[in-house]
Structures are given as C-alpha cells and as structure tokens.
Amino acid sequence: MYQLLLCWRYLRTRYLAMVCIVSVMLGVATLIVVNSVMGGFSTKLRERLHGLLSDVVLEAYDPVYGFAHPEHKMAVIRSDPFLNERIEAMAPTLEIFAMIQFSYGQSDLARPVRLIGIEPESRSRVGGFAEFLVLNKNQAKFELTPEARQYNEMRNRFKPAMQPTPIAFESVDGKPPPDQPPSREFVPECAILGYAISHYRADNPDEHGNHDVRLLQPGDDVILTTISGHGLKPCNARFAVCDYFRSEMSEYDSNYVFVPLEYLQKLRTMEGRVTSIQIRLKDGVTDRAAVVQRLKQLFQGGVQVLTWEDKQGALLAAISIEKGILNILLFLIIAVAGFGILAIFSMIVVEKTRDIGIMKALGASNGGILKIFLGYGLLLGLLGAALGTVLGVSITVYINEIEHFLAHATGQEIFPRKVYYFDKIPTDIRAWQVALVNLGSVAIAVLFSVLPALRASLLHPVRALRYE
C-alpha cells in the first residue's frame, strides 16, 4: 500500500521524472505516427492494387503469343462446380507493350506503354477498371460522344496527311466520270488512356485551381505501335481517345492504354488468342488458395495461376520489410528513453538511500521496496505511453493540417502530392499496433527500472540508515 503512496509522491515531487515521461512519450508518439502513416500508405497501396488487379489471373507463360481459346478455358472453369460456385466474373485480356505517339501543340510525343485489349463488359465485371474511368465512370465503352466525334473529324480535316488522298477521276472519251464508290462512314477505333499519359501535373495551378493539364482531349488521335503475332513485325493503328483511366496508382496511370480486344487481336494478327484471363472471385470467398489449387489442377501447368499478391509480391514484401526495420530502429528511441530511466532511477535510489533504510526499519520487506521502484517505473512508463498515445494519435489525425502548416511556415512542400498521387497523407491507426507500442514501451520502462529497484531493495538497512 505504501508503495502506491510513495510512487505517487515521488512522481509529484521529482521533476527529473518528467524527463523520463517525456522521453517515453516522444518515443511512443513517434512510433505511432510512423506506423500509422506507413500503415496508411501500405493499406492504401494494397487497396488500390487489389482494386486494380483481379483476385486470380490465368496467365500465359509466353507474354507475346499468349494462349488460344480463352472461351474454351472459361467454359472449362465454369463447368467445374467448385470453381463455378466461387467465381464471379472472368475477362480475357491481351496485353502487350507498345509505343504511343501523339502531337501536342507543335511537338510530337512518344512514350512506351502497356497496351491492353479488353472487352469492356467482361473487364468491368472483373473490377478495377470501369470505376476508375474519368468520363464514363462505371460505363466502360469504346465510343466517342457526338461532340468528341465531331472534334475528331474536324481535326482530321485539317490534317490532310492523315487522310487518304482522293483519287482524281478524269473523264475518258468524253464520258462523265463514274460515281465515286459509296464511302463507308469512318468510325475510328477508340482507346482509353492512362490519366498520367494524357495529363501532366503543372507546378502551379490554373485559374480553376487545377494542377492537371490535359494533353489529349476526347477525340484526339493517337497512334499505337506494337508488334504483330506473326514474325514480330511492327504494326500500328490510329485510335481516338475516348476516356481516361485514373486509378491514382502512378504505375498504372502512366502505362496503361486500353483498346478493344477484338481489334487488337486483329491488328496483331492473332485472332482468338489472349495473354491472360482475369478472374474475380465472389465476395466472401476465403479459400482463395483452394481456388488456385483447383485451377492449377485443371490446367496442369499449361498456364500460370497467380493471385494478385503474387503479382505484386515484391512490392508488398518490400513495404512490410521497410516497416519492420523502421520499427526496430524506432524502438531504439524507447530503449534510449529506457536508459534515461535507468540513470535517473539510479540517482533517485542514491538520493533515497536513507528513506529506504527508514522504511526497512519500519518493517518494509525487500520485495516491498523493489515494488516501489518497479511501480515507479511502471507509472512513468504508463504515463509516458498514455501521453505519447494521445500525442501520436492527435498528430496522426491532424497530420495533413500539420503538414499544411509546416509547408506554409517553411515554404517547403513536405509531402509533394505530385509524387504520390494521394491528395492527403494516408494514415491508418491500428488499435492493436498502438496497444503493442504501449505495451512495449511500458515493458521497457519497467525493465530498465529493475536494476535500480533491485539495488534499492538489497540495501542493507543499517548501511542505509547510516548513509549521510
């Protein structure tokens, strides 16, 4: 009982102890903020990746030629009752690298991209596509709006080079020239461009506060060059921009160009072939491993069966390793706080030597004295951790405001939104993580008070009483 009283009094009368509390507090706050922000990044990233990638992918071993008869494979999958029960949707996809060329102002630009042939309906059902479209959100289609169409025609009229030169028929033998063959209305093939291909971020916003400058309007032409499936010969075609794909994952937004599957197959002279089948599982399907197993059994190694984590495994692993290392490093901060506790406690024990003797003379046991100082360490740890939690959580919650303020105060952008495509710093406070950090720091505080506490408890009462 007296331990409680004394701990409390020591806490109130010893300002040195505040140093311990502050150091534990700072350590805990840092750990919470860093974990929450890193957790926020990785959760957001996972979310986006998962939103973008289908649950499971059947992928050809050969990324150029792909495999034939996707509809046959899908039928096989559908005929398996186990898989049929679990699969929501499937989408055949033909993916190939390509170059995109277009002109902006006076200059011609070219970039490497990933060209993806899809069927809008099936791809939309698999997810991670239609919801990221800018103009026709959730209504994926390769179609120009009437205005865009008109604009497209207008532009092409002023670009005679792009039009076939009309053949001049001369009158022969005084006969009037024959009627020109009836021309079919030209419908350009459409392409959905990654947002970062078709836009760039200006350093200064325009009058609407918009950072993004659009390089390609709907209806603008682009030329996509890739290789055919026959002898890897180059082939190209003209497409009209009909929409933008904006997932906020820069890797995807700056690389993906979606075009109609059938047209791409024709262009590459590989009709009926695809490079992958994207599979979306029904919500609540937990036995993904079993699905993968079954698919592998079904196709006997003819294709690869990958989950979305397999496809992004390296990135996710890198993030989690980074987080782990950072945590270890940051726990050193608390260890430093621990040494502070050790030093300060040792001082307090020396200072309290006589009091310890008195308490022993009054019948306090060694264990009782031990408990005073362990309890004191615990109290400091708890207080530090509690304050640190409050501080850390408030910093995390207001991190965007704090960043704004600091950016204003220092004139230096701390979180360049250009780099990340997040308009806010993502955070994710996990209760168990906070609890773990708290537990760890309290444990360290107690651990480092063990030594001084033991010294105090083993003091000989007479020596302590005689101590001046």
Added chain:
Amino acid sequence: MTTEFPLLAARGLTKAYRRHRIEVPVLNGLDLSVMPGEFLCIVGASGSGKSTLLHLLGTLDQPDQGTILFDGERIDNVSIRRRDQLRNQSFGFIFQFYHLLPELTALENVLMPRLIQASVFGWLWKQREYRRQAMELLDLVGLGERIHHRPREMSGGEMQRAAIARALMSKPRILFADEPTGNLDEERGGEIVQLLRMLNRQEGLTIIMVTHNMELVSPTDRVVRLVKGRVEGASPTRGLNSIEPRSGVPLRKAL
C-alpha cells in the same frame, strides 16, 4: 507480573565490521537483559558500539555470534520475513536525525508502519481506524495541529515527536531510541525524554535509549555502560535466565 522473564535478552553478542580485510571489532561477547516496562539507558563513549547494539537488538542487523531472545523467541537468526514483521509490529525506532520521509505529511509518516503492514484492501478497509489512531498519537505528542505539515515545515523537536508517534503507531512492545535528543537543544531534548518517560510510566512501554547526555538520565532508570564491546561490570558468563538487578545506581556514580 510475578515471575519476571526478560522481554529481550542478549547473550554473548559479537559483532565486527570488516572493511578491506581490516576487522573492526565492535561488540565482544555482550550480555544484556531487558525486563518488561524497563527504561534502559545505554551510555558509552562515541564509537563504543551503542548504535550497533541497538541495531542488533532491533533486528536491523545480525550478530556474528551470540543469541537474542525476544519474549522467549530467538530472533537473531530468524527469517528475514519474521524480522521485518518484528520491526513492523513489535519494535519501534526513533533516531537522532528523526528520519521522517520528506515526501509525506506528519500524518502519513505516522501511518507508515500500518501502511507497510496493510494490503491495499486491508488499508481501504481499516484506514479510518488507523487515521484516528494516528491523530490520537499526534495529539499525544503535541502535534495535533500539525498533521498535514511536511517534515521540512517542522522544527527538530516537532519532527522527533512525529517520529515518536510513528514508532508508537503499531503498538510496539519495545521502543529503541538512538540518541533521540542528540540534535536538539537542552530544553527540547528534555521535553522529548519527558515524553518517553511518560510513555514508559503510563503505558508500561519498554524503552531502550542510547544517549550521550547524562543530564537526561533519571535516577530511576537503569543505566548500562558499554566499554570495550561489553556491558561494564557485568560478568560475561551469566546464565540465560538470570536476571540482572535493576540497578538504581545514580548516574554520577556510574560515571
């Protein structure tokens, strides 16, 4: 009390301090018996081992040789737990430098033995009663008005009174006082000794007091002088149960 057994009896106590292989012998086969209700003064030159003896008798330290019996129970070699318990419940201590805990108020200091004894629940259960007792004791020593004062807000005499109240808190059988007046002026010191005498007379409390100041010793006290690690004049080979006569030797003579 018809047949008087000593409340505290020491036989052949030997104690030496060892420092850097040099042995400082302090007590040398000392014998001593204390009867219930006695007021025993221990005198002796500085460094003669008075404090050492008191610490041994009060189980704060252990003798190298010899035995100590308290109420018939051997206490020099009992478990550390039992010794803690004895100090907590059967013995009271007061010291030259008062030794109050500076963070606690007078009341809390007085309550300390009970606080040490009680568990959290035991404390919550009994604290009213303990507080009342502590206030009574503070009243008794004349500090009724000062219960919420910290030691640094009190004079030496007041601190010593608080220390006495603390020593009485757990209703001890023996009160050990190590030069309780050593740091006080004559008048304050006289008051403290008067208080102790009053306790001895009215409550029948057994008191063992170490002192330098012969003025404080009353003719009714039994005086024991330490010389060369022994009680002067006592033969070292007394039987355990033999009782030393209450020496009414006037002090001047003893000196």
